[in-house]
Amino acid sequence: MNVSSQGYWTLVDAFLAGRASPNTRAAYRRDLIVLAEALGLPASDHAPRAVFGVEDDPSARQAASDLAAIAPQWWQAWRDGLPGTAASRRRRVAGVRAFCRWWSKLLALRNPVEDLSPPGGVADAKRQLGREVVALDQAQIRAMCEAAARSGGPEGAGRHALIETLYGMGLRASEAASLNVSDLHLDDPDDPFVVVHGKGARQRAVAVPTVARSVLLAYLRIGRPELRARDVKPRADQARHRDADAVFLTPRGRRIGRTSVWREVQAVAERAGLVADGQRVFPHALRHSCGTHLIQAGVDIRYVQAHLGHASPVTTEIYTHVTAAHLREDFDRAHPRSRRAG
Numbered sequence: 001m002n003v004s005s006q007g008y009w010t011l012v013d014a015f016l017a018g019r020a021s022p023n024t025r026a027a028y029r030r031d032l033i034v035l036a037e038a039l040g041l042p043a044s045d046h047a048p049r050a051v052f053g054v055e056d057d058p059s060a061r062q063a064a065s066d067l068a069a070i071a072p073q074w075w076q077a078w079r080d081g082l083p084g085t086a087a088s089r090r091r092r093v094a095g096v097r098a099f100c101r102w103w104s105k106l107l108a109l110r111n112p113v114e115d116l117s118p119p120g121g122v123a124d125a126k127r128q129l130g131r132e133v134v135a136l137d138q139a140q141i142r143a144m145c146e147a148a149a150r151s152g153g154p155e156g157a158g159r160h161a162l163i164e165t166l167y168g169m170g171l172r173a174s175e176a177a178s179l180n181v182s183d184l185h186l187d188d189p190d191d192p193f194v195v196v197h198g199k200g201a202r203q204r205a206v207a208v209p210t211v212a213r214s215v216l217l218a219y220l221r222i223g224r225p226e227l228r229a230r231d232v233k234p235r236a237d238q239a240r241h242r243d244a245d246a247v248f249l250t251p252r253g254r255r256i257g258r259t260s261v262w263r264e265v266q267a268v269a270e271r272a273g274l275v276a277d278g279q280r281v282f283p284h285a286l287r288h289s290c291g292t293h294l295i296q297a298g299v300d301i302r303y304v305q306a307h308l309g310h311a312s313p314v315t316t317e318i319y320t321h322v323t324a325a326h327l328r329e330d331f332d333r334a335h336p337r338s339r340r341a342g
Helices: 005-017 024-037 057-067 072-082 086-106 121-134 138-149 153-169 173-177 210-228 259-273 281-296 301-308 317-334
Strands: 194-197 203-207
Touching: 005 057, 024 203, 024 301, 057 086, 057 194, 072 173, 086 138, 086 317, 138 281, 153 203, 153 259, 173 259, 203 301, 203 317, 259 281, 281 301, 281 317, 301 317
Parallel strands: none
Antiparallel strands: 194 203
16 A cells, blocks of 8 residues: 555544543554554654644545545455454454544545444444453452462552452542552541543542552551651652652552552463463452442443443443353252253
8 A cells, every 4th residue: 555654643643632531542552553564654654753733744634534535445455454342343443433533524535444444343343342252250259369369568558458459349440550649538437439530531439449448548557658758759740750659659659550460360360370270360350340240230231331431332242242141040959950961
């Protein structure tokens, strides 16, 4: 494809400048790098920069015109040839659709991917998503919470609070890492909640379960002050990290990152014996477990959607499929006329 490299990356930088969340910008950039490689525009030639007034940039307009002129067959072949899981391929297509929709409206050009559907279609996407959801059962969650509670010292208190927060409130790893003390409203035992900063700079109020509230309060009272006191040399970019307001801290007293959240969850899973049993455990599995258990308990799907911060109820419906699959497995194990052979 003959698309202007300079103009393409100018469009990309301007598109990303309008995304509020750093994680969202990083995800879109990965999607658009994949598209650039398919177009023969290597990302190694590009350094991200701030771009303003892109609608008046001739190279950007030329690149957009080049993209608009690409035949639908090329886009379909690009979509069908994407590597990775069904979820990652859908993510790539969604990112490119958002990008093209943005510049086509800005520059009054044809959107070449307006009719480009996700890989496999809607029905296949739902089936794939249902298989990809990893949700622990309640006994496994209990084992993790008990293992986290056995951790000693201020680090252990923070680890226990982190596990209870990820599961009890169904937070993403990035949401837990960005949680601030000023976001916590735990004083009223009848209505405790936290303000969560989610995807796309959206905020939501999330109810805090009783156990999670008590564990968080204990950590804030005893563990966190000791951890925070260890940060004796503030970072130069302190304003960006806001360590002093962070709920979850590293052993050095600084705000925890997403990678550290992943490591903490893995460590607790190993201590609980789940890894030895072959169970996959990661932060998002605790979020999936929260949604699945709420649905199993009969909670209205619209409440679960609001609790987890899903933009669409279709995403929340994944947990109804997981619950149905679990019920079928229980039925097959329990009913003498339904046991599978072998």
